Amino acid sequence: MSVKDLPAEARPREKLLARGPSALSDAELLALLLRTGIAGKGVLQMADELLRIRGNGDTQQPSGGFGGIAGLLHATPDDLKKVKGLGPAKRAELLAVLELARRAVAQRLQERTVLADPAAVKQYLQLHLARRTHEVFTVCFLDAQNKLVATEELFRGTLTQTSVYPREVALRALHHHAAAVVLAHNHPSGAVQPSAADISLTQNLRAALALLDVRVLDHIIVAPGQALSMAEQGLL
Structure with missing residues (x-):
């Protein structure tokens, strides 16, 4: 289902603004970053697949999911490049989120x-x-x-x-x-x-x-x- 097909109150952006970020699932938060899906796959489905837990724990198979939000944010640029639908802009945003998280925690330890x-x-x-x-x-x-x-x-x-x-x-x-x-x-x-x-x-x-x-x-x-x-x- 496309985000546009969801009721307004169930769409990730509107839900976040109305209820706060804690009300969103990991997939919904990721969908906000990705913004768009690919042909035949909506952004929510794409986000869910990226977060899927792998059965074999193989970190070299990004097409099978990264094992949750932490796994995705620890992915390397090469890992992300292998995922269909993650162009340079989307990859850059995901990598930027990880770096911001690192810097936020580092700042706390500096203070x-x-x-x-x-x-x-x-x-x-x-x-x-x-x-x-x-x-x-x-x-x-x-x-x-x-x-x-x-x-x-x-x-x-x-x-x-x-x-x-x-x-x-x-x-x-x-x-x-x-x-x-x-x-x-x-x-x-x-x-x-x-x-x-x-x-x-x-x-x-x-x-x-x-x-x-x-x-x-x-x-x-x-x-x-x-x-x-x-x-x-x-x-x-």
Whole structure:
């Protein structure tokens, strides 16, 4: 059914203006971004298909759906390019929404102490790392008030391991005049439980940075839909 065929009060735009954005489903919100469908497929149907949960969890098959709104917003430009009906304008809008979300959370962490909002830290790192298909090691550099100064992706690895050099982390901490850091990496496998190697790496980095009077506040492991804080688990 076309949006034009719906009663006025059921159309996404009118519904949002009358009842607020929380009244809309994910598909309806996405339809507002997409604006138009394609031949033989209305915009609501197109939005619903893009959000469909895949049975096999294959992140390389965008035609089968991205697994919900979070999966779609973590899609790469190449993923979006494979979807029929997503032209340059629509792809640009979706990518812009993700970047706005990242910047909004980053701004909150720049204005408040990281320790006061651990949930925002996890959300921020999930936006950056959750959908990566390879392992990435990232460091959030904090000032003396534990507010975010910068976030840098320092190392990339394979699906199962990455090489992290304490010297490089220390040099970047000095560059940013950081007083503390939050370490983070993703597990493309989907599990967030830290491995023995993760724990060992955290201890090595903590010891190396302590020589520079830089504290390691946390090491967060991210996977699609979840994140684990090693500090909360008593592993720091």
